[in-house]
Amino acid sequence: MMTTTTRLLPELTRIDDLAPRQDELAGWRRHIHQHPELAFAEHGTADFVAGKLQAFGYEVTRGIGQTGLVAQLRVGQGSKRLGLRADMDALPIHEETGLPYASRVPGCMHACGHDGHTAMLLGAAQHLAATRRFSGTLNLIFQPAEERGFDSGAKAMVADGLFERFPCDMVFAMHNHPGAPQGHFLMRPGAFLAxxxxxxxxxxxxxxxxxxxxxxxxxxxxxxxxxxxxxxxxxxxxxxxxxxxxxxxxxxxxxxxxxxxxxxxxxxxxxxxxxxxxxxxxxxxxxxxxxxxxxxxxxxxxxxxxGYPVLENDASATALAAKVAGELVGTDRVEPQFQRMMGSEDFAYMLQACPGALVRIGNGPSEGGRGLHNPRYDFHDGNLPVGAAFWSRLTERFLA
Structure with missing residues (x-):
């Protein structure tokens, strides 16, 4: 959906800019889905991601927090620095979707949508490198081991000097949310996840x-x-x-x-x-x-x-995310004061070190085994251009 604000700002990314590439993004996502890897074993996934980012023109640093990586792109003379994070690991679950791109690794599947999170950020990375409608430093953080529960990937990357080596003024992450309409955005300032x-x-x-x-x-x-x-x-x-x-x-x-x-x-x-x-x-x-x-x-x-600490969203970062989401999909599809949730997220470690926010994007119905951590779960490919456009516009807004 295009709002009046979107039409008045044609220099900023719209969903329509990414929609023609949905099949390409889905191809990346499904490749990752077929080759899932558990916590701190995401070697093939990191190779795939790093190869794409280097081809786009990013400077890629590997081995942060074991299998994590950061891709950096500097444009113009802007002094602000933005971090965007996606998680890469899968779960020890045997997939039962029967899909043609189902996991090829017995007992391991992307049952939480990290394949989609990674593909959305890759899509934004490609678009931003091509358009370069920002001025400043963009740090794309591809994190391992979110599902570990303790001694996880975000904690390891922060301990490995993530924000000393790649300083950020704000950092953001996105997670899909089965049960909310596909493409709707959910967020909340303050304590969001337990x-x-x-x-x-x-x-x-x-x-x-x-x-x-x-x-x-x-x-x-x-x-x-x-x-x-x-x-x-x-x-x-x-x-x-x-x-x-x-x-x-x-x-x-x-x-x-x-x-x-x-x-x-x-x-x-x-x-x-x-x-x-x-x-x-x-x-x-x-x-x-x-x-x-x-x-x-x-x-x-x-x-x-x-394990993971309480995830605390910064108020100004959450307000920016709500503004960008509203411009993209319409304010009627954004819930800026969504309820607190008892789930946990290790992005909380990054938010302890740098202000920012986690947002959630609706993945459609959760009935029939389509909820998170279920052997029949699958990420909604319709969210790939939406998420990529959100990351792109957020970058253009923050690094204006």
Whole structure:
């Protein structure tokens, strides 16, 4: 959709400028989709991306945060510096889409749309290098290992001197959003995505014969009680005006039906939006796990890993992103005050080091297994020219 503002500013990129190249962008995206790579193993993907960027005329630096790379383009005498980030890694999921371009790697697929994120930024890179309607320094950041959960790619790139080597006045990222209409933009200033922690619990008892439970200490019973006790952490400890989630995603113990196992394992995902709530959750989970295990005569060991921090969008960066999105698709297709979400994103590490914003772009319906991290998920190729045009116009606006 073209708005009046778009027509009055023909020097800025429009979706129509990228639409004729949708098939080319889809070809890039589908190539990446067919060859997915897990965290810190994105060697082929990085080779493909670097080859394209060098052909476009960018100066490419490899090996930042292991398999990450930055492509830089300087135009004119402008002193401002902009960073745009896309993630490259896939997930350990076996694809079930049946598409002709489905993953060729068993047990690995792009089930979160990082193939689309990378292709959108590549499309913008090609367009911006050809048109050069900006003045300043553009840093395109292609990041590994967003899906790792902790010790991830964004953290590694920042620790590797990303913003010292490639200074940015602002940095932006985009993620697709199944369930929102395709091509709509969603964003929010301030806290947008939650902090995400992981808890690994081992409960140790005394193994024995299933017919003689009195001679054993059953860790499975203690683990089951622990799972139920954990359901009270949020409901009975966290202020109802705050937001938090404690989800048990793993419970493993034993193999044979006539054996009481010696150990049980529990895996927990913990989400929160404030430092105080995050600390409270850790304190209560730790105390509750130990007390419950001891109550059954067992012993608990806890490995509590703090993962991604809260993703905080800068207000001025979010306002700029909303303005650019509104010019492209119409303000009726932009939600500048979208709800907070309990998901986590390691782009939060970059936002701790540099002001900026994460925006989300609607990927269409999520029913029928088309949600994120689902074996039937697929990125909507109609978003490729929309996302590429957004990145291009944002660059032209910021580096005017």
């Amino acid at each position: 902090a995400g922690d992981r808890v690994f619990i081992t409960i140790t008892g005394v193994g024995g014969h299933a017919a003689r439970p009195h001679l054993a200490v059953d860790p499975l019973v203690a683990a089951a009680a622990t799972v139920m006790a954990l359901q009270t952490v949020v409901s009975r400890n966290v202020d109802p005006n705050e937001s938090a989630v404690v989800t048990v995603g793993r419970l493993r113990s034993g193999d044979a039906l006539n054996v009481i196992p010696a150990e049980a394992e529990i895996g927990v995902s913990v989400r929160s939006f404030s430092a105080a709530v995050r600390a409270l959750l850790r304190e209560r989970i730790t105390a509750l796990v130990h007390a419950t295990a001891e109550g059954y005569g067992a012993r608990a060991e806890i490995r509590y890993i703090e």
